[in-house]
Amino acid sequence: MPDPSRPTKLDAKTRSKIKRDKPKRRTAEGGGSTAGRASPPKSRVLEAERPAYLERRRGVGSMAEAAEWLRVRGIEDLECITPDLAGVARGKMMPAKKFTGNTSLALPSALFMHTISGEYPDETGEFRYSPNDGDLKLVPDLSTLSEVPWESDATAQVICDLVDTAGAAVGYTPRNVLKRVLQLYEERGWQPIVAPEIEFYLVSKNVDPDYPLTPPIGRSGRQISGGQAYSIGGVNEFDELIDDIYHFSDRQGLEIDTLIHEDGAAQLEINLRHGDPIELADQVFMFKRTIREAALKHDIYATFMAKPIQGQPGSAMHIHQSVIDLKTGANVFSNDDGSPSQLFYHFIGGMQRYVPAALIMMAPYVNSYRRLTYGMSAPTNNAWGYDNRTTAFRIPSSDASSRRVENRLPSSDANPYLALAASLACGWLGMVNAVDPDQPTDRTVNEDGIISLPRGLLEAVAAFEAEEAFHEVLSREFVGTYAGIKRGEFETFMQVISPWEREFLLLNV
Known part of the structure:
Protein backbone atom coordinates (compact mmCIF):
# COMPACT_ATOMS: atom_id res chain seq x y z
CA MET A 1 0.00 0.00 0.00
CA PRO A 2 1.56 3.36 -0.98
CA ASP A 3 2.40 5.81 1.77
CA PRO A 4 0.24 8.92 1.20
CA SER A 5 2.70 11.08 3.12
CA ARG A 6 5.44 10.56 0.52
CA PRO A 7 5.43 12.03 -3.01
CA THR A 8 4.71 9.61 -5.83
CA LYS A 9 7.73 8.76 -7.96
CA LEU A 10 7.33 9.63 -11.65
CA ASP A 11 8.80 7.63 -14.48
CA ALA A 12 10.99 9.29 -17.12
CA LYS A 13 8.22 9.43 -19.75
CA THR A 14 5.83 11.23 -17.41
CA ARG A 15 8.52 13.70 -16.30
CA SER A 16 9.29 14.48 -19.95
CA LYS A 17 5.61 15.13 -20.73
CA ILE A 18 5.25 17.49 -17.73
CA LYS A 19 8.32 19.39 -18.90
CA ARG A 20 6.94 19.73 -22.45
CA ASP A 21 3.49 20.82 -21.28
CA LYS A 22 4.73 23.25 -18.63
CA PRO A 23 3.93 26.85 -19.73
CA LYS A 24 6.92 29.09 -20.30
CA ARG A 25 7.52 32.06 -18.01
CA ARG A 26 6.46 35.36 -19.51
CA THR A 27 8.87 38.30 -19.21
CA ALA A 28 8.92 41.90 -20.36
CA GLU A 29 11.45 41.09 -23.09
CA GLY A 30 10.19 37.59 -23.79
CA GLY A 31 13.47 36.10 -22.53
CA GLY A 32 14.44 34.21 -19.41
CA SER A 33 14.47 37.16 -17.00
CA THR A 34 11.72 37.24 -14.36
CA ALA A 35 11.73 41.03 -14.15
CA GLY A 36 8.25 42.34 -14.80
CA ARG A 37 6.61 38.97 -14.01
CA ALA A 38 3.50 39.32 -11.89
CA SER A 39 4.12 38.20 -8.28
CA PRO A 40 1.90 35.47 -6.86
CA PRO A 41 -0.66 36.56 -4.29
CA LYS A 42 0.89 37.33 -0.90
CA SER A 43 -1.28 34.74 0.86
CA ARG A 44 0.07 31.97 -1.37
CA VAL A 45 3.66 33.04 -0.67
CA LEU A 46 3.03 32.96 3.08
CA GLU A 47 1.39 29.55 2.81
CA ALA A 48 4.38 28.15 0.92
CA GLU A 49 6.83 29.58 3.45
CA ARG A 50 4.86 28.40 6.52
CA PRO A 51 6.99 25.90 8.49
CA ALA A 52 5.66 22.35 8.63
CA GLY A 171 12.71 7.12 39.83
CA TYR A 172 9.30 6.67 41.43
CA THR A 173 7.30 8.81 38.97
CA PRO A 174 5.31 6.88 36.33
CA ARG A 175 6.81 8.19 33.10
CA ASN A 176 10.32 7.62 34.43
CA VAL A 177 9.48 4.08 35.56
CA LEU A 178 8.43 3.21 32.01
CA LYS A 179 11.50 4.93 30.53
CA ARG A 180 13.73 2.86 32.83
CA VAL A 181 12.21 -0.37 31.47
CA LEU A 182 12.55 0.83 27.87
CA GLN A 183 16.23 1.59 28.51
CA LEU A 184 16.73 -2.06 29.48
CA TYR A 185 15.30 -3.12 26.11
CA GLU A 186 17.47 -0.62 24.25
CA GLU A 187 20.61 -1.93 25.93
CA ARG A 188 19.81 -5.35 24.43
CA GLY A 189 19.18 -3.86 20.97
CA TRP A 190 15.40 -4.24 21.25
CA GLN A 191 12.42 -1.92 20.92
CA PRO A 192 9.02 -2.97 22.33
CA ILE A 193 5.89 -2.10 20.37
CA VAL A 194 2.52 -1.92 22.11
CA ALA A 195 -1.14 -1.34 21.30
CA PRO A 196 -3.56 -0.74 24.19
CA GLU A 197 -7.31 -1.35 24.15
CA ILE A 198 -9.25 0.66 26.74
CA GLU A 199 -12.73 -0.21 27.95
CA PHE A 200 -14.95 2.21 29.87
CA TYR A 201 -18.56 2.78 30.90
CA LEU A 202 -20.88 5.68 30.28
CA VAL A 203 -23.10 6.19 33.34
CA SER A 204 -25.74 8.62 34.52
CA LYS A 205 -24.46 11.36 36.80
CA ASN A 206 -24.13 10.13 40.35
CA VAL A 207 -23.52 12.83 42.94
CA ASP A 208 -24.19 10.54 45.92
CA PRO A 209 -21.66 7.66 46.08
CA ASP A 210 -24.07 5.60 48.22
CA TYR A 211 -26.27 4.99 45.18
CA PRO A 212 -25.33 2.39 42.50
CA LEU A 213 -24.35 3.56 39.05
CA THR A 214 -26.87 3.21 36.23
CA PRO A 215 -26.57 3.35 32.41
CA PRO A 216 -27.38 6.74 30.85
CA ILE A 217 -30.30 7.55 28.58
CA GLY A 218 -29.38 7.20 24.91
CA ARG A 219 -30.84 9.01 21.91
CA SER A 220 -33.74 6.52 21.90
CA GLY A 221 -34.85 7.93 25.25
CA ARG A 222 -34.21 4.64 27.03
CA GLN A 223 -31.39 3.18 29.06
CA ILE A 224 -29.25 0.87 26.97
CA SER A 225 -29.14 -2.72 28.19
CA GLY A 226 -26.24 -5.16 28.41
CA GLY A 227 -25.42 -7.84 25.85
CA GLN A 228 -24.70 -5.28 23.13
CA ALA A 229 -21.19 -6.43 22.19
CA TYR A 230 -20.17 -5.00 18.79
CA SER A 231 -23.66 -3.55 18.37
CA ILE A 232 -23.67 -0.64 15.94
CA GLY A 233 -27.03 0.37 17.37
CA GLY A 234 -25.46 0.48 20.81
CA VAL A 235 -22.78 2.86 19.56
CA ASN A 236 -25.35 4.97 17.71
CA GLU A 237 -27.20 5.58 20.99
CA PHE A 238 -24.40 8.00 21.80
CA ASP A 239 -23.62 9.36 18.33
CA GLU A 240 -23.14 12.98 19.35
CA LEU A 241 -20.90 12.12 22.29
CA ILE A 242 -18.75 9.85 20.13
CA ASP A 243 -18.52 12.58 17.50
CA ASP A 244 -17.14 14.86 20.22
CA ILE A 245 -14.62 12.19 21.27
CA TYR A 246 -13.39 11.95 17.68
CA HIS A 247 -13.35 15.74 17.29
CA PHE A 248 -11.48 16.33 20.55
CA SER A 249 -9.02 13.56 19.68
CA ASP A 250 -8.33 14.92 16.22
CA ARG A 251 -7.67 18.41 17.60
CA GLN A 252 -5.03 16.88 19.90
CA GLY A 253 -3.39 14.72 17.24
CA LEU A 254 -4.61 11.51 18.91
CA GLU A 255 -5.47 8.66 16.55
CA ILE A 256 -8.25 6.20 17.33
CA ASP A 257 -7.98 2.92 15.45
CA THR A 258 -11.48 1.57 16.18
CA LEU A 259 -14.35 2.13 18.61
CA ILE A 260 -16.87 -0.56 19.55
CA HIS A 261 -19.66 -1.24 22.01
CA GLU A 262 -18.64 -3.89 24.52
CA ASP A 263 -20.83 -6.43 26.33
CA GLY A 264 -21.74 -4.27 29.33
CA ALA A 265 -24.57 -1.75 29.38
CA ALA A 266 -23.19 1.45 27.77
CA GLN A 267 -19.68 -0.05 27.87
CA LEU A 268 -17.42 1.11 25.04
CA GLU A 269 -13.90 0.22 23.94
CA ILE A 270 -11.33 2.31 22.09
CA ASN A 271 -8.40 0.65 20.33
CA LEU A 272 -5.23 2.59 19.58
CA ARG A 273 -2.70 2.11 16.80
CA HIS A 274 0.47 0.24 17.76
CA GLY A 275 3.63 2.19 18.47
CA ASP A 276 6.24 3.34 20.98
CA PRO A 277 5.25 2.60 24.62
CA ILE A 278 5.85 6.14 25.90
CA GLU A 279 3.80 7.63 23.07
CA LEU A 280 0.99 5.13 23.64
CA ALA A 281 0.99 5.65 27.41
CA ASP A 282 0.78 9.40 26.75
CA GLN A 283 -2.16 8.79 24.44
CA VAL A 284 -4.05 6.66 26.99
CA PHE A 285 -3.37 9.34 29.62
CA MET A 286 -4.80 12.00 27.28
CA PHE A 287 -7.68 9.82 26.03
CA LYS A 288 -8.96 9.34 29.56
CA ARG A 289 -9.12 13.12 30.01
CA THR A 290 -10.70 13.51 26.58
CA ILE A 291 -13.42 10.91 27.08
CA ARG A 292 -14.37 12.25 30.52
CA GLU A 293 -14.63 15.79 29.14
CA ALA A 294 -16.71 14.69 26.15
CA ALA A 295 -19.09 12.81 28.47
CA LEU A 296 -19.46 15.81 30.80
CA LYS A 297 -20.40 17.94 27.82
CA HIS A 298 -23.41 15.62 27.44
CA ASP A 299 -24.21 15.68 31.17
CA ILE A 300 -23.10 12.11 31.89
CA TYR A 301 -20.01 10.47 33.35
CA ALA A 302 -17.38 8.27 31.71
CA THR A 303 -15.73 5.95 34.20
CA PHE A 304 -12.64 3.77 33.97
CA MET A 305 -13.37 1.89 37.20
CA ALA A 306 -12.52 -1.78 36.79
CA LYS A 307 -15.92 -2.92 38.09
CA PRO A 308 -18.35 0.02 38.25
CA ILE A 309 -21.68 -1.85 38.03
CA GLN A 310 -22.60 -5.01 39.92
CA GLY A 311 -23.53 -7.89 37.63
CA GLN A 312 -21.94 -6.27 34.57
CA PRO A 313 -18.56 -7.15 33.02
CA GLY A 314 -15.50 -5.29 34.23
CA SER A 315 -13.44 -2.89 32.13
CA ALA A 316 -9.99 -3.97 30.94
CA MET A 317 -6.98 -2.33 29.34
CA HIS A 318 -5.66 -5.15 27.18
CA ILE A 319 -2.07 -4.63 26.02
CA HIS A 320 -0.74 -6.11 22.75
CA GLN A 321 3.06 -6.44 22.83
CA SER A 322 5.80 -7.32 20.38
CA VAL A 323 9.53 -6.59 20.24
CA ILE A 324 11.60 -5.55 17.21
CA ASP A 325 15.34 -5.65 16.58
CA LEU A 326 16.68 -2.09 16.52
CA LYS A 327 19.15 -2.85 13.72
CA THR A 328 16.96 -4.81 11.36
CA GLY A 329 13.45 -3.73 12.34
CA ALA A 330 12.42 -7.40 12.35
CA ASN A 331 10.03 -8.85 14.91
CA VAL A 332 12.23 -10.87 17.31
CA PHE A 333 9.25 -13.10 18.14
CA SER A 334 9.64 -14.75 14.70
CA ASN A 335 12.48 -16.66 13.07
CA ASP A 336 13.52 -16.00 9.48
CA ASP A 337 11.32 -18.89 8.31
CA GLY A 338 8.28 -17.39 10.08
CA SER A 339 8.21 -19.85 12.98
CA PRO A 340 7.99 -18.67 16.61
CA SER A 341 11.39 -17.83 18.09
CA GLN A 342 12.84 -18.80 21.45
CA LEU A 343 12.57 -15.16 22.52
CA PHE A 344 8.82 -15.34 21.86
CA TYR A 345 8.45 -18.33 24.17
CA HIS A 346 10.72 -16.78 26.79
CA PHE A 347 8.67 -13.55 26.73
CA ILE A 348 5.56 -15.63 27.48
CA GLY A 349 7.49 -17.52 30.16
CA GLY A 350 8.43 -14.22 31.79
CA MET A 351 4.81 -13.10 31.73
CA GLN A 352 3.69 -16.32 33.41
CA ARG A 353 6.48 -16.22 35.98
CA TYR A 354 6.43 -12.53 36.99
CA VAL A 355 3.04 -10.96 36.16
CA PRO A 356 1.23 -12.39 39.23
CA ALA A 357 3.79 -10.54 41.38
CA ALA A 358 3.39 -7.36 39.30
CA LEU A 359 -0.41 -7.47 39.32
CA ILE A 360 -0.66 -4.52 41.71
CA MET A 361 0.61 -2.28 38.88
CA MET A 362 -2.12 -3.60 36.54
CA ALA A 363 -4.94 -3.94 39.09
CA PRO A 364 -4.15 -1.11 41.51
CA TYR A 365 -7.29 -0.73 43.65
CA VAL A 366 -9.60 -2.77 45.86
CA ASN A 367 -12.24 -2.50 43.14
CA SER A 368 -9.83 -3.94 40.54
CA TYR A 369 -10.06 -7.40 42.11
CA ARG A 370 -13.84 -7.46 41.79
CA ARG A 371 -13.22 -7.76 38.03
CA LEU A 372 -10.84 -10.71 38.41
CA THR A 373 -13.41 -13.25 39.57
CA TYR A 374 -14.30 -16.54 37.92
CA GLY A 375 -17.41 -16.85 35.80
CA MET A 376 -16.89 -13.41 34.26
CA SER A 377 -15.10 -12.43 31.06
CA ALA A 378 -11.81 -11.53 32.77
CA PRO A 379 -8.99 -14.09 33.16
CA THR A 380 -8.26 -15.43 36.64
CA ASN A 381 -5.11 -17.33 35.69
CA ASN A 382 -1.62 -16.97 34.25
CA ALA A 383 -2.23 -19.40 31.37
CA TRP A 384 -1.52 -18.72 27.71
CA GLY A 385 -3.06 -19.95 24.49
CA TYR A 386 -3.53 -19.28 20.80
CA ASP A 387 -6.55 -17.02 20.20
CA ASN A 388 -7.94 -18.06 23.59
CA ARG A 389 -9.65 -15.13 25.31
CA THR A 390 -10.08 -17.01 28.58
CA THR A 391 -6.31 -16.98 29.19
CA ALA A 392 -4.30 -14.18 30.76
CA PHE A 393 -1.90 -14.17 27.80
CA ARG A 394 -3.53 -14.60 24.40
CA ILE A 395 -1.63 -15.05 21.13
CA PRO A 396 -3.81 -13.44 18.44
CA SER A 397 -3.88 -14.93 14.96
CA SER A 398 -1.37 -13.06 12.79
CA ASP A 399 1.39 -13.40 10.26
CA ALA A 400 5.00 -13.77 11.41
CA SER A 401 5.83 -10.06 11.23
CA SER A 402 2.88 -9.22 13.52
CA ARG A 403 3.37 -12.00 16.07
CA ARG A 404 2.52 -10.57 19.50
CA VAL A 405 1.39 -11.37 23.03
CA GLU A 406 -1.80 -9.84 24.41
CA ASN A 407 -1.83 -9.29 28.17
CA ARG A 408 -5.51 -9.43 29.20
CA LEU A 409 -5.03 -8.90 32.94
CA PRO A 410 -4.69 -5.09 33.29
CA SER A 411 -7.86 -3.20 34.15
CA SER A 412 -8.75 0.19 32.73
CA ASP A 413 -8.26 1.86 36.13
CA ALA A 414 -4.51 1.21 35.89
CA ASN A 415 -2.03 4.00 35.31
CA PRO A 416 -1.05 3.29 31.65
CA TYR A 417 2.64 4.09 32.25
CA LEU A 418 2.85 1.65 35.15
CA ALA A 419 0.78 -1.09 33.50
CA LEU A 420 2.99 -0.96 30.39
CA ALA A 421 6.16 -0.83 32.49
CA ALA A 422 5.10 -3.87 34.54
CA SER A 423 4.03 -5.94 31.54
CA LEU A 424 7.14 -5.17 29.50
CA ALA A 425 9.42 -5.69 32.51
CA CYS A 426 7.99 -9.18 33.02
CA GLY A 427 8.53 -10.06 29.35
CA TRP A 428 12.08 -8.66 29.46
CA LEU A 429 12.92 -10.75 32.53
CA GLY A 430 11.65 -13.81 30.70
CA MET A 431 13.78 -13.12 27.63
CA VAL A 432 17.05 -12.34 29.45
CA ASN A 433 16.63 -15.21 31.93
CA ALA A 434 15.41 -17.70 29.30
CA VAL A 435 12.23 -18.56 31.23
CA ASP A 436 10.29 -21.34 29.51
CA PRO A 437 6.48 -21.20 29.50
CA ASP A 438 4.22 -24.16 30.14
CA GLN A 439 2.12 -25.66 27.35
CA PRO A 440 -0.54 -23.50 25.67
CA THR A 441 -4.14 -24.34 26.47
CA ASP A 442 -7.24 -24.42 24.31
CA ARG A 443 -9.58 -24.98 27.28
CA THR A 444 -11.92 -22.47 28.92
CA VAL A 445 -9.74 -21.63 31.90
CA ASN A 446 -11.57 -18.75 33.57
CA GLU A 447 -14.70 -20.62 34.71
CA ASP A 448 -13.31 -23.55 36.71
CA GLY A 449 -13.31 -21.72 40.04
CA ILE A 450 -9.52 -21.71 40.24
CA ILE A 451 -7.85 -18.32 40.67
CA SER A 452 -4.06 -18.44 40.35
CA LEU A 453 -3.52 -14.72 41.01
CA PRO A 454 -3.45 -12.54 44.13
CA ARG A 455 -7.05 -12.27 45.38
CA GLY A 456 -6.88 -8.78 46.82
CA LEU A 457 -4.88 -5.62 47.28
CA LEU A 458 -2.75 -6.58 50.30
CA GLU A 459 -1.88 -9.99 48.86
CA ALA A 460 -0.83 -8.32 45.61
CA VAL A 461 1.31 -5.76 47.48
CA ALA A 462 3.08 -8.52 49.44
CA ALA A 463 3.86 -10.45 46.23
CA PHE A 464 5.13 -7.25 44.59
CA GLU A 465 7.52 -6.38 47.41
CA ALA A 466 8.81 -9.95 47.69
CA GLU A 467 9.94 -10.15 44.04
CA GLU A 468 13.61 -9.13 44.15
CA ALA A 469 13.83 -8.83 40.38
CA PHE A 470 11.51 -5.81 40.48
CA HIS A 471 13.86 -3.96 42.84
CA GLU A 472 16.44 -3.99 40.04
CA VAL A 473 14.24 -3.61 36.97
CA LEU A 474 11.75 -1.06 38.33
CA SER A 475 14.02 0.38 41.08
CA ARG A 476 13.90 -0.24 44.80
CA GLU A 477 12.75 3.36 45.32
CA PHE A 478 9.66 2.85 43.17
CA VAL A 479 8.75 -0.54 44.68
CA GLY A 480 8.93 0.86 48.23
CA THR A 481 6.99 4.01 47.39
CA TYR A 482 4.25 2.30 45.41
CA ALA A 483 3.76 -0.49 47.96
CA GLY A 484 3.50 2.03 50.80
CA ILE A 485 0.85 4.03 48.97
CA LYS A 486 -1.19 0.92 48.20
CA ARG A 487 -1.13 -0.17 51.84
CA GLY A 488 -2.34 3.31 52.77
CA GLU A 489 -5.22 3.06 50.28
CA PHE A 490 -6.29 -0.25 51.77
CA GLU A 491 -6.43 1.33 55.23
CA THR A 492 -8.69 4.13 53.99
CA PHE A 493 -10.95 1.55 52.32
CA MET A 494 -11.25 -0.36 55.58
CA GLN A 495 -12.71 2.73 57.25
CA VAL A 496 -15.79 2.59 54.97
CA ILE A 497 -18.82 0.43 55.81
CA SER A 498 -20.29 -1.15 52.68
CA PRO A 499 -23.96 -1.79 51.80
CA TRP A 500 -23.23 -5.55 51.94
CA GLU A 501 -22.29 -5.25 55.61
CA ARG A 502 -25.41 -3.28 56.44
CA GLU A 503 -27.62 -5.69 54.51
CA PHE A 504 -26.34 -9.00 55.88
CA LEU A 505 -24.80 -8.15 59.24
CA LEU A 506 -27.01 -5.42 60.65
CA LEU A 507 -29.81 -7.72 61.94
CA ASN A 508 -28.29 -11.19 61.55
CA VAL A 509 -25.22 -11.24 63.79
Missing part, protein backbone atom coordinates in the same frame (compact mmCIF):
# COMPACT_ATOMS: atom_id res chain seq x y z
CA TYR A 53 5.67 22.26 12.43
CA LEU A 54 2.98 24.93 12.53
CA GLU A 55 0.60 22.55 10.78
CA ARG A 56 1.12 19.75 13.31
CA ARG A 57 -1.67 19.17 15.76
CA ARG A 58 0.71 17.57 18.22
CA GLY A 59 4.34 18.22 19.07
CA VAL A 60 7.14 20.63 18.16
CA GLY A 61 10.92 20.32 18.22
CA SER A 62 12.09 23.28 20.31
CA MET A 63 10.91 26.04 22.62
CA ALA A 64 11.29 28.55 19.77
CA GLU A 65 8.94 26.43 17.65
CA ALA A 66 6.58 26.12 20.63
CA ALA A 67 6.42 29.92 20.99
CA GLU A 68 5.48 30.34 17.33
CA TRP A 69 3.04 27.38 17.42
CA LEU A 70 1.24 28.95 20.39
CA ARG A 71 1.26 32.44 18.83
CA VAL A 72 -0.22 31.31 15.52
CA ARG A 73 -3.10 29.59 17.36
CA GLY A 74 -3.75 32.55 19.62
CA ILE A 75 -3.17 30.44 22.74
CA GLU A 76 -2.82 32.43 25.92
CA ASP A 77 -2.96 29.72 28.63
CA LEU A 78 -0.95 26.52 28.90
CA GLU A 79 -1.36 23.47 31.17
CA CYS A 80 1.90 21.82 32.23
CA ILE A 81 0.75 18.38 33.40
CA THR A 82 2.26 15.12 34.55
CA PRO A 83 0.64 11.84 35.66
CA ASP A 84 0.82 10.98 39.36
CA LEU A 85 0.97 7.36 40.53
CA ALA A 86 -2.78 7.01 40.02
CA GLY A 87 -2.58 8.48 36.50
CA VAL A 88 -4.28 11.72 37.58
CA ALA A 89 -3.07 14.84 35.77
CA ARG A 90 -1.17 17.11 38.16
CA GLY A 91 0.62 20.33 37.30
CA LYS A 92 0.36 24.05 36.79
CA MET A 93 -1.43 26.42 34.44
CA MET A 94 0.29 29.58 33.28
CA PRO A 95 0.27 32.22 30.56
CA ALA A 96 1.78 30.90 27.34
CA LYS A 97 4.30 33.78 27.26
CA LYS A 98 5.60 32.81 30.69
CA PHE A 99 6.00 29.17 29.59
CA THR A 100 8.14 30.12 26.59
CA GLY A 101 10.15 32.55 28.71
CA ASN A 102 12.29 29.78 30.21
CA THR A 103 10.34 29.70 33.48
CA SER A 104 11.33 27.06 36.05
CA LEU A 105 8.41 24.85 37.09
CA ALA A 106 8.28 22.71 40.23
CA LEU A 107 5.92 20.53 42.29
CA PRO A 108 6.34 19.23 45.86
CA SER A 109 7.63 15.64 46.05
CA ALA A 110 4.87 14.58 48.49
CA LEU A 111 2.35 15.10 45.69
CA PHE A 112 3.52 11.75 44.30
CA MET A 113 3.19 9.94 47.62
CA HIS A 114 -0.48 10.31 48.48
CA THR A 115 -3.38 7.91 48.01
CA ILE A 116 -6.17 8.17 45.44
CA SER A 117 -8.28 9.81 48.18
CA GLY A 118 -5.62 12.48 48.76
CA GLU A 119 -4.33 11.15 52.08
CA TYR A 120 -0.71 10.68 53.08
CA PRO A 121 -0.14 7.16 54.44
CA ASP A 122 2.15 6.28 57.32
CA GLU A 123 5.73 5.33 56.53
CA THR A 124 5.94 1.53 56.34
CA GLY A 125 8.45 -0.95 54.95
CA GLU A 126 10.73 1.00 52.59
CA PHE A 127 8.18 3.78 52.03
CA ARG A 128 9.65 7.08 53.22
CA TYR A 129 8.83 10.73 52.62
CA SER A 130 11.46 13.29 51.71
CA PRO A 131 12.45 14.92 55.04
CA ASN A 132 12.05 18.42 53.58
CA ASP A 133 9.32 17.72 50.98
CA GLY A 134 11.64 19.24 48.39
CA ASP A 135 10.70 20.33 44.90
CA LEU A 136 10.58 18.18 41.81
CA LYS A 137 11.14 20.08 38.56
CA LEU A 138 8.79 19.77 35.61
CA VAL A 139 10.59 19.28 32.29
CA PRO A 140 8.18 19.74 29.34
CA ASP A 141 8.25 17.10 26.61
CA LEU A 142 7.54 19.36 23.64
CA SER A 143 6.63 16.38 21.45
CA THR A 144 3.35 16.22 23.43
CA LEU A 145 2.31 19.86 22.97
CA SER A 146 -1.30 20.08 21.78
CA GLU A 147 -4.50 22.07 22.16
CA VAL A 148 -7.08 21.53 24.92
CA PRO A 149 -10.14 21.41 22.66
CA TRP A 150 -12.82 21.36 25.36
CA GLU A 151 -11.74 24.67 26.91
CA SER A 152 -13.76 27.77 25.93
CA ASP A 153 -10.60 29.91 25.85
CA ALA A 154 -7.69 28.97 23.56
CA THR A 155 -5.60 26.67 25.78
CA ALA A 156 -2.75 24.24 25.17
CA GLN A 157 -1.27 21.38 27.20
CA VAL A 158 2.10 19.66 27.46
CA ILE A 159 3.13 16.53 29.34
CA CYS A 160 6.17 16.91 31.59
CA ASP A 161 8.81 14.62 33.05
CA LEU A 162 10.06 15.05 36.61
CA VAL A 163 13.66 15.55 37.73
CA ASP A 164 15.19 16.46 41.08
CA THR A 165 17.05 19.71 41.78
CA ALA A 166 20.24 18.16 40.40
CA GLY A 167 18.51 17.26 37.12
CA ALA A 168 18.34 13.49 37.72
CA ALA A 169 15.18 11.60 36.75
CA VAL A 170 12.90 10.91 39.73
